[in-house]
Amino acid sequence: MVLSSVLGFPRIGANREIKKAVEAYWAGKLTQEELTKAAADVKKTSWTSIQQRGVDLIPSGEFSLYDHVLDHSAAFNVIPKRYVGLGLSPIDVYFAMGRGRQADGVDVPACEMKKWFDSNYHFVVPEVSEETEFKLNFNKALEEYQEAKAAGVTTRPVILGPVSFLVLSKAAKGASAGFQPISVLSKLLPVYETLLTDLKAAGVESVQIDEPILVLDTAAALEKQYVSVYETLAPIAPKIVLTTYFSRLDSNVSFIAKLPIAGLHIDLDRAPGQLEEVIAAVKPTSIVLSLGVVSGRNIWKTDFAAAIKTGQTAIDALGADRVIIATSSSLLHTPVTLASEKKLTAEQKDWFSFALEKASEVSVIASALSGSQDAAVTGALEANKVSIAKRREFESTSDDTVRKRVASITPEMLERKSPFAVRKEVQAKHLNLPKFPTTTIGSFPQTKEIRQARAKLGKGEITVEEYDEFIKKEIETVVRFQERIGLDLLVHGEPERNDMVQYFGEQLSGFVFTQNAWVQSYGSRYVRPPIIVSDVSRPGPMTVRWSSYAQSITKKPMKGMLTGPVTILNWSFPRADVSRELQSKQLALALRDEVVDLEKAGINAIQVDEPAIREGLPLRRSDWDAYLKWAVDSFKLSTAGVTDQLQTHSHFCYSDFDDIFPSIQRLDADVISIEASKSDMKLLNTFKQYGYSNQIGPGVYDIHSPRVPGDQEIKDRLKSMLDILPDSLLFVNPDCGLKTRGWKETEASLVNLVAGATWARQNY
Numbered sequence: 001m002v003l004s005s006v007l008g009f010p011r012i013g014a015n016r017e018i019k020k021a022v023e024a025y026w027a028g029k030l031t032q033e034e035l036t037k038a039a040a041d042v043k044k045t046s047w048t049s050i051q052q053r054g055v056d057l058i059p060s061g062e063f064s065l066y067d068h069v070l071d072h073s074a075a076f077n078v079i080p081k082r083y084v085g086l087g088l089s090p091i092d093v094y095f096a097m098g099r100g101r102q103a104d105g106v107d108v109p110a111c112e113m114k115k116w117f118d119s120n121y122h123f124v125v126p127e128v129s130e131e132t133e134f135k136l137n138f139n140k141a142l143e144e145y146q147e148a149k150a151a152g153v154t155t156r157p158v159i160l161g162p163v164s165f166l167v168l169s170k171a172a173k174g175a176s177a178g179f180q181p182i183s184v185l186s187k188l189l190p191v192y193e194t195l196l197t198d199l200k201a202a203g204v205e206s207v208q209i210d211e212p213i214l215v216l217d218t219a220a221a222l223e224k225q226y227v228s229v230y231e232t233l234a235p236i237a238p239k240i241v242l243t244t245y246f247s248r249l250d251s252n253v254s255f256i257a258k259l260p261i262a263g264l265h266i267d268l269d270r271a272p273g274q275l276e277e278v279i280a281a282v283k284p285t286s287i288v289l290s291l292g293v294v295s296g297r298n299i300w301k302t303d304f305a306a307a308i309k310t311g312q313t314a315i316d317a318l319g320a321d322r323v324i325i326a327t328s329s330s331l332l333h334t335p336v337t338l339a340s341e342k343k344l345t346a347e348q349k350d351w352f353s354f355a356l357e358k359a360s361e362v363s364v365i366a367s368a369l370s371g372s373q374d375a376a377v378t379g380a381l382e383a384n385k386v387s388i389a390k391r392r393e394f395e396s397t398s399d400d401t402v403r404k405r406v407a408s409i410t411p412e413m414l415e416r417k418s419p420f421a422v423r424k425e426v427q428a429k430h431l432n433l434p435k436f437p438t439t440t441i442g443s444f445p446q447t448k449e450i451r452q453a454r455a456k457l458g459k460g461e462i463t464v465e466e467y468d469e470f471i472k473k474e475i476e477t478v479v480r481f482q483e484r485i486g487l488d489l490l491v492h493g494e495p496e497r498n499d500m501v502q503y504f505g506e507q508l509s510g511f512v513f514t515q516n517a518w519v520q521s522y523g524s525r526y527v528r529p530p531i532i533v534s535d536v537s538r539p540g541p542m543t544v545r546w547s548s549y550a551q552s553i554t555k556k557p558m559k560g561m562l563t564g565p566v567t568i569l570n571w572s573f574p575r576a577d578v579s580r581e582l583q584s585k586q587l588a589l590a591l592r593d594e595v596v597d598l599e600k601a602g603i604n605a606i607q608v609d610e611p612a613i614r615e616g617l618p619l620r621r622s623d624w625d626a627y628l629k630w631a632v633d634s635f636k637l638s639t640a641g642v643t644d645q646l647q648t649h650s651h652f653c654y655s656d657f658d659d660i661f662p663s664i665q666r667l668d669a670d671v672i673s674i675e676a677s678k679s680d681m682k683l684l685n686t687f688k689q690y691g692y693s694n695q696i697g698p699g700v701y702d703i704h705s706p707r708v709p710g711d712q713e714i715k716d717r718l719k720s721m722l723d724i725l726p727d728s729l730l731f732v733n734p735d736c737g738l739k740t741r742g743w744k745e746t747e748a749s750l751v752n753l754v755a756g757a758t759w760a761r762q763n764y
Ligand code: GLN
Pocket: 441, 442, 443, 494, 500, 561, 609, 611, 651, 652, 653, 736, 737, 738, 739
């Protein structure tokens, strides 16, 4: 019989119960018992509803109040010294590591956070050194297994595997130079032995061990570690199902298939092409193959007929008892349930499947492959056939104008009229900016008043005219402020934007929005990505009225502000029927028209933000070039339609450029602004070493904290930047937008920033 499985479930609750409970606990409005109770309720609802959907292998242990990697760190005693001895309870140590703590005389920053592979989920990076004393503080997998059991649900516990845990870790402060966390694997292993021995003793039949790093090129060098870990664990553990996701195993499969594991899970949503190779590798063994055919990363209904065909291929080779039908990854990256959406049309609703609906999908596909004649199953197959046919029909009605435009993109459309050296001269005359021009990244504080005005507009409590008047006033305040403190290149402050992607999605055709489709980004921060459902085009100008209003009230140059095509794509749920490249180019053409319109309206500098361009990099290096080609081309397409005198800017929220440097140069933006980090002098050296030729504004202070940088600090920073960069290329700006900051620290910081630039003009 073919079994069905779900690899992990959203932990936020259908109505964001966990966000509310966790934030109330932080605010001192909920006790730890009440928080535990709120978590127990959400877990129980998830387990029982997945069970009701007919799923055989139900996950437990992957629930989290903040982040599942942080849960492992806390359980394994991987707690940096700075959080120890502060007099905090274990749960407060846990939250302090996740988000920092500044109260009652305790002042510790949070641990570093990183993107979870190529998703928009962030995990808290474990810190390991030779001195880390691994021990099992608690066995979360066992506790949740028993909790589920008490609720009448038998589950398959989920844990993050030891090799992935250490590869995702970083060297703790105080570790010796060149220390690699993986080098302490043999010290960590006994913790897993205890954990798994206890699970087996409790009657757990099989356990899901996630080893996502097996889809990376770097895993090829870890064969020895994998063999030793799994040879140690297999004899004492419940049956081990080794789980991989987000990309393909490639040659790693040859050693994986020899590991003493009971099952292997592969992602056939992201990497359908690996099926044959993996089947061939596991065929001579007794390994059960778990087929990730229901997407854990997107929200489209699964095509049952196609999934059944894939399943049948595996059954023909391995037999039904050696095949599991599963979600491609944890469903953490999808919203909880479609049932919460009241505003989608019936047609739209029929296209999608969220986490709970996906649980039904794996169950139906597995039953069908087991030959079930149950009326519920045949009915579901029939209904799916109808839905998929309707969606396919909708997909076939493309927007011919947009398609033709994409097909006729020429290489010339990607290039500015003249090279940077020429443009720089023209722009210097036209914009008349001083040496070391000062500017900001776009947004100014999104105050309570701004959010309230937007909410009132949504509820119909104020008219559109009243709202527009309000926004104009906000813009005027921001413009006058910038004039007063002496900034050179102004912005309008983005008060009209709810979110840098949603704002554009709402004005483009081809997008659909949800009411409740929240997905965890990190901790208690959730996002609600728009969904691209059809060809994208721009019915009319999107930002021109606000930018030109802002320009009309000042003599200083105003910078227009847009979100780039790759970022809009990466922070939305994309279509699955056409390539990401096509969607990105369609977005780029829409933005190109906006850029041209802004120039016509008298705007002389335009920033097109691309903070997500790096996040979209494929996990396998061999796929990088293809991605970078269309991603960079999309940016160029959106910005190159202007005259030489228009100064293009771009902004990135990260600074690890080393391995994609040529692509950053190829963007050919006149000015880029980048994150400030401890390593930015190293970064600037990289720019110098590669001979980066265009202008650059490395953030002179970190906006992610309310701390005000002193003016000496800014001068020192500029000084070290000028030791490396030519004077004529340096812009002076903060390292990101100011929307999350308050006015008080914004004003103080920017005054010091202007003072720094003035000082530089006198001294260089
Ligand atoms: N222009 C945007 C802002 O200032 C950029 C935000 C970002 O890079 N994430 O808010």
